[in-house]
Amino acid sequence: MKNWLRKHPEVRTIRVAAADLNGQPRGKRVPTRFADKVVEDGTRFPLSVLNLDIWGEDIDDSPLIFDSGDADGVLRPTERGFMPMPWLEAPTALLPIWMYREDGRPYDGDPRHALRAIVERFKDLGLTPVVAMEMEFFLIDDSGRDLRIPISPRSGKRRKAAETMSIRALDSFDTFFTDLYDACEEMDIPADTAISEAGLGQFEINLMHCDDALRAADDAWLFKMLVKGLARKHGFAASFMAKPYEDYAGSGLHTHFSLIDKNGNNVFDDGTPQGSKLLHQAIAGCIHAMHDSALIFAPHSNSYDRMVPGAHAPTGICWAYENRTSAIRVPSGSPKARRMEHRVAGGDVNPYLLLTAILGAALIGIEDRLDPPEPITGNAYALDLPQIPDNWEKAISAFENSDIVKRIFSADLVRNFVLTKRQEMFYMNELTPEEQVEIYLDTV
The missing domain is CATH 3.30.590.10 (Glutamine synthetase/guanido kinase, catalytic domain)
Known part of the structure; x- marks a missing residue:
């Protein structure tokens, strides 16, 4: 893992992130000069962080919070190691982590450990x-009151129609999809065929x-982060x-x-x-x-x-x-x-x-x-x-x-x-x- 950062001296910060129960990445931003400590010793945050609601709020009745003093878990890197985050402007690396208890036991509330078991x-x-x-998803213009398909960067037009398996629909967002496949290569996500689907702006x-199976779930989790982040970089959701x-x-x-x-x-x-x-x-x-x-x-x-x-x-x-x-x-x-x-x-x-x-x-x-x-x-x-x-x-x-x-x-x-x-x-x-x-x- 350390070798990856040494081969990428342009990376200035890292993100360490674990998936909570909703699949939301929870973690920290760390300067690169402290990355070796994270790799060797892991990092810490409360067990309750993997059990937040969709707004990122504590669960009111959770025994993980006040009943137990909101105890920390120890988060260690997964076998995935570092990877780039191509949707950010500054060169940044992501280090996926998962949670353990203080005594080294896997934390049962971590969804990745559930799959491992x-x-x-x-x-x-x-x-x-x-x-x-x-992986099905929508490209959306959410800049106004109503959700709409984004304007095509190629045609300058907005087509309000479902276009099942349309080459034209794919070509309308060719720059986005080209960047997406390049980013998947960088992150070692095995993205294969793309099609347009039956929904409005759906692919x-x-x-x-x-x-x-753990790697497959990692790929899906990382792919969702990538698609959402890269779309914002292109000016839509x-x-x-x-x-x-x-x-x-x-x-x-x-x-x-x-x-x-x-x-x-x-x-x-x-x-x-x-x-x-x-x-x-x-x-x-x-x-x-x-x-x-x-x-x-x-x-x-x-x-x-x-x-x-x-x-x-x-x-x-x-x-x-x-x-x-x-x-x-x-x-x-x-x-x-x-x-x-x-x-x-x-x-x-x-x-x-x-x-x-x-x-x-x-x-x-x-x-x-x-x-x-x-x-x-x-x-x-x-x-x-x-x-x-x-x-x-x-x-x-x-x-x-x-x-x-x-x-x-x-x-x-x-x-x-x-x-x-x-x-x-x-x-x-x-x-x-x-x-x-x-x-x-x-x-x-």
């Missing part, structure tokens, strides 16, 4: 998750599959909020997932289009946990505006082969690439909690040898299916009282997340829809 449980079975994530960039426009589709964060054994073989592949018994067990676990995990997939008030029938977001709990109306889709193609696509989450999620929920549910399906229901055919919206919770209150209660959630997440994290969401719900109810959009636009 699930990955280690797979490792005990001789299995490694392989994941890829599809999607796929992150390549990775056999390190970018947002991963689930549904900024009432009349257009919202943003999802679809996750593709397979498992490999110690020899690198895909254990979801049995040479047939149907996939292996392990694939079906993993699907069964995800189906079993989907209702109670909805708070992870839809963590904000605005999340539930996206999850309505016919809006390109699943509402029924089901799975299918090659069917984008289902919550879990098994794509067609070569058996060697057999995988599931989990389609429930919005773009506003915390990537660490998202992968923990999906991989943890799949693991339970494998451990308990569960069988899934029959795959559906046709339009899932038209079928009589068990439903994903359709509002915030239902999702919070389901998450809080779930036995299967407790098998995936630590008791501390469940408690902290529920307290956070109940506080947010209380204060969000006091805001107008426009005020809610304003807070979500820049945060999620």
Whole structure:
């Protein structure tokens, strides 16, 4: 890590940052001359900092604050190391960190540690998750009272239309996307294909599959920071909020997932289009946990505006082969690439909690040898299916009282997340829809 800074003498300051439960980066600015101390000794801030609400406020009833004296945690660099922050004017480096207790134990309330624990449980079975994530986001002109698509730097025009898979829409913001891909190269984020999507000013960039789930979650977290920061540098906003426009589709964060054994073989592949018994067990676990995990997939008030029938977001709990109306889709193609696509989450999620929920549910399906229901055919919206919770209150209660959630997440994290969401719900109810959009636009 120290060598990276020595190779980049132009860097004058660093940021050390960890993801809180909402996926917000929390940390410090440090002069470069003190960076060696951070690398060697870590840094400190209160455990409660990873349990702030969306406004960055303390949680009123949190036992992490006054009941415990607001004790510090010790934050150490992750294996990711230093990377540039190309959206800032001054040369700056980011050092991702994660939280430990004073005695060296991982802090259970850190979402990155939650994912680590699930990955280690797979490792005990001789299995490694392989994941890829599809990142949908909006480019937005938020300079006026109403949200609009930005003016194209190329044409000087503002096209108020959804342009699904339009080359023209991509070319309209070619300078932004060129800078974005260059920045992904600098930060070693594996950005692949870009397309324009069905929403107003909406785009999607796929992150390549990775056999390190922690790194995949890092990539998604860093990508969200990069896109939002770089858009501001170009004079407009970018947002991963689930549904900024009432009349257009919202943003999802679809996750593709397979498992490999110690020899690198895909254990979801049995040479047939149907996939292996392990694939079906993993699907069964995800189906079993989907209702109670909805708070992870839809963590904000605005999340539930996206999850309505016919809006390109699943509402029924089901799975299918090659069917984008289902919550879990098994794509067609070569058996060697057999995988599931989990389609429930919005773009506003915390990537660490998202992968923990999906991989943890799949693991339970494998451990308990569960069988899934029959795959559906046709339009899932038209079928009589068990439903994903359709509002915030239902999702919070389901998450809080779930036995299967407790098998995936630590008791501390469940408690902290529920307290956070109940506080947010209380204060969000006091805001107008426009005020809610304003807070979500820049945060999620």
